[in-house]
Amino acid sequence: MSELFSKKNKEAFLNPLGSNNPVTVQVLGICSALAVTAQLEPAIVMGISVTVIVAMANVIISLLRKTIPNRIRIIVQLVVVASLVTIVSEILKAFAYDVSVQLSVYIGLIITNCILMGRLEAFAMQNGPWESLLDGIGNGLGYAKILIIVAFFRELLGSGSLFGYQIIPNCAYEAGYVNNGLMLLAPMALVIVGCIIWWQRAHNKDLQEK
Amino acid sequence: MKALRNYIDKVKPNFMPGGKYEKLRSTFGGFETFLFTPNTTNQPGGVHVRDAVDLKRNIIVVVLALIPALLFGMYNTGYQHYHMTGETATFWETFGYGFLTVLPLLIVTYVVGLGIEFSVAQMRGEEINEGFLATGMLIPLIVPADVPLWMVAVATAFSVIFAKEVFGGTGMNIWNPALIARAFLFFAYPSKMSGDSVWYGAGEAVDGFTGATALSLAGSGNYETYSFNDAFLGFIPGSIGETSALAILIGAVLLLCTGVASWKTMCSVFVGGAVTAFLFNQFGPDIECLNPETGKMEINAVGAMAHLPWMQHLVIGGFCFGAVFMATDPVTSCRTETGKYIFGLLIGAMAIIIRVLNPGYPEGMMLAILLMNTFAPLIDHFIVGRNIAMRKNRVKANK
Numbered sequence: 001m002s003e004l005f006s007k008k009n010k011e012a013f014l015n016p017l018g019s020n021n022p023v024t025v026q027v028l029g030i031c032s033a034l035a036v037t038a039q040l041e042p043a044i045v046m047g048i049s050v051t052v053i054v055a056m057a058n059v060i061i062s063l064l065r066k067t068i069p070n071r072i073r074i075i076v077q078l079v080v081v082a083s084l085v086t087i088v089s090e091i092l093k094a095f096a097y098d099v100s101v102q103l104s105v106y107i108g109l110i111i112t113n114c115i116l117m118g119r120l121e122a123f124a125m126q127n128g129p130w131e132s133l134l135d136g137i138g139n140g141l142g143y144a145k146i147l148i149i150v151a152f153f154r155e156l157l158g159s160g161s162l163f164g165y166q167i168i169p170n171c172a173y174e175a176g177y178v179n180n181g182l183m184l185l186a187p188m189a190l191v192i193v194g195c196i197i198w199w200q201r202a203h204n205k206d207l208q209e210k
Numbered sequence: 211m212k213a214l215r216n217y218i219d220k221v222k223p224n225f226m227p228g229g230k231y232e233k234l235r236s237t238f239g240g241f242e243t244f245l246f247t248p249n250t251t252n253q254p255g256g257v258h259v260r261d262a263v264d265l266k267r268n269i270i271v272v273v274l275a276l277i278p279a280l281l282f283g284m285y286n287t288g289y290q291h292y293h294m295t296g297e298t299a300t301f302w303e304t305f306g307y308g309f310l311t312v313l314p315l316l317i318v319t320y321v322v323g324l325g326i327e328f329s330v331a332q333m334r335g336e337e338i339n340e341g342f343l344a345t346g347m348l349i350p351l352i353v354p355a356d357v358p359l360w361m362v363a364v365a366t367a368f369s370v371i372f373a374k375e376v377f378g379g380t381g382m383n384i385w386n387p388a389l390i391a392r393a394f395l396f397f398a399y400p401s402k403m404s405g406d407s408v409w410y411g412a413g414e415a416v417d418g419f420t421g422a423t424a425l426s427l428a429g430s431g432n433y434e435t436y437s438f439n440d441a442f443l444g445f446i447p448g449s450i451g452e453t454s455a456l457a458i459l460i461g462a463v464l465l466l467c468t469g470v471a472s473w474k475t476m477c478s479v480f481v482g483g484a485v486t487a488f489l490f491n492q493f494g495p496d497i498e499c500l501n502p503e504t505g506k507m508e509i510n511a512v513g514a515m516a517h518l519p520w521m522q523h524l525v526i527g528g529f530c531f532g533a534v535f536m537a538t539d540p541v542t543s544c545r546t547e548t549g550k551y552i553f554g555l556l557i558g559a560m561a562i563i564i565r566v567l568n569p570g571y572p573e574g575m576m577l578a579i580l581l582m583n584t585f586a587p588l589i590d591h592f593i594v595g596r597n598i599a600m601r602k603n604r605v606k607a608n609k
Binding site: 178185191 | 358360361364372376394397398399400401402
């Protein structure tokens with residue numbers, strides 16, 4: 001049991017949530033972080049989908065890692081990811097149709113999310129299935145965390161609501177408050193991601209460049 | 211004056227290293243150098259470039275050059291207000307109304323902007339830069355008169371933090387901070403920045419009064435509503451400081467005589483704009499085209515803008531203001547002399563192209579300048595590279 005949660009395994013799970021976050025430190029997966037974060041709900045669904053897909057792909061590739069010929073490994077990885085993405089996409093269409101319409105092509109584009117191929121190449125090809133599972137869940141949650149923070153601010157300031165429920169009271173609008181339309185456009189998502197990186201670097205000495 | 215100097219000398223030790231208020235040193239320094247010329251000199255020995263015109267003097271010249279546009283903007287704000295309500299008013303009533311509308315805008319931008327500049331300088335332990343004095347004056351001049359004050363505060367804070375301090379403060383910014391503030395307002399609160407109702411102070415309009423700006427009218431083919439003279443003198447609705455080409459040109463003369471702005475940039479913006487507008491006049495699409503749904507000839511916006519006479523293009527909207535005060539900003543424009551021509555020509559051309567071909571953005575000047583700000587370092591890079599190549603070839607030929 002102690003081996004299952006050794007220090008190394010804990011790091012594989014916890015580092016992506018903090019000091020080695022895939023979005024704010026490795027700057028991967030930015031495209032979808034800008035595209036789906038105008039509201040909280042699609043951002044959360046996207047975060048969960050990516051977590052599930054990275055975790056499962058990591059396990060599958062890790063199980064196959066000794067039999068995959070080195071020269072065609074990218075193709076094998078792509079096939080695995082593509083099948084998983086298709087499954088998730090079909091499940092969403094069946095059980096959460098509205099959200100899947102909102103996310104439109106971005107579920108399909110999880111295939112091109114750099115976090116996936118990065119984890120498969122850098123981690124799953126060298127490590128066993130259990131470590132790979134932890135690493136996949138950790139990276140997926142690290143990605144989801146940033147998406148949720150960005151979506152929280154964008155929906156609150158851009159639409160005045162959270163999960164579609166109005167948060168800013170009507171009296172504020174009557175007093176002259178106007179929702180910030182720029183928050184709904186992609187540039188502002190980039191600025192918020194920038195602010196998170198700023199905050200993280202200010203609080204983490206290891207990340208600061210000399 | 212003497213009493214003030216004595217007082218400053220008395221409290222100064224408190225702010226020096228080791229003093230009681232050591233942390234507030236840069237704020238103190240800012241106020242001291244604002245009031246008096248610094249008495250510190252360079253150490254003897256070594257070479258120092260000395261010039262009486264430092265950043266502070268440069269910025270003050272820009273602020274002075276903005277005064278005509280500001281005063282006229284105040285008068286015009288009142289003039290448009292009384293014109294809309296149909297009341298008659300004396301000169302001083304008109305000016306007073308505009309003064310009371312514009313002054314809060316000025317105060318809000320300065321308080322917010324300088325507040326952030328001071329606290330950032332404090333945190334970094336640097337001296338306070340004067341750059342914001344000009345920016346704070348520019349922001350109120352490029353917004354509509356009745357934009358809510360809190361929006362101006364948010365936009366100013368955004369532009370000072372994200373367009374300036376993030377890049378390292380005055381002199382390090384890629385984009386013009388005043389234009390970033392306007393772009394922020396334009397995209398964040400479009401209902402307050404464009405349309406027919408925003409260009410006047412509050413109040414009920416008289417019947418049959420249309421409140422569109424000259425640019426949006428031109429888009430529907432009405433060139434004649436505001437004559438060239440009105441637009442040149444500035445008695446048209448629009449952003450506070452942008453309407454009067456005359457007041458702006460007075461400022462331009464001051465900037466050019468003192469050498470603060472580059473005549474190369476300024477002139478080439480006008481040339482680029484005039485040539486592009488002239489070409490559109492000659493070869494642009496037709497004003498009227500067949501609407502396939504109704505089967506009638508209708509005015510289309512692109513054609514109408516294309517056939518706005520080129521002289522008109524230069525005096526309406528923010529073209530003049532942008533060319534004189536924004537494009538010539540020494541920090542964000544090209545630094546090489548040849549680059550200034552290219553930079554200016556492209557701004558003028560882009561501004562007219564955006565105006566004509568994209569009716570969604572009636573004011574192309576802001577976007578054109580921001581776009582070219584982005585490309586200015588690239589232009590410089592190629593010009594420096596070409597110069598190096600030329601000199602290398604010359605050395606080779608002389609061998």
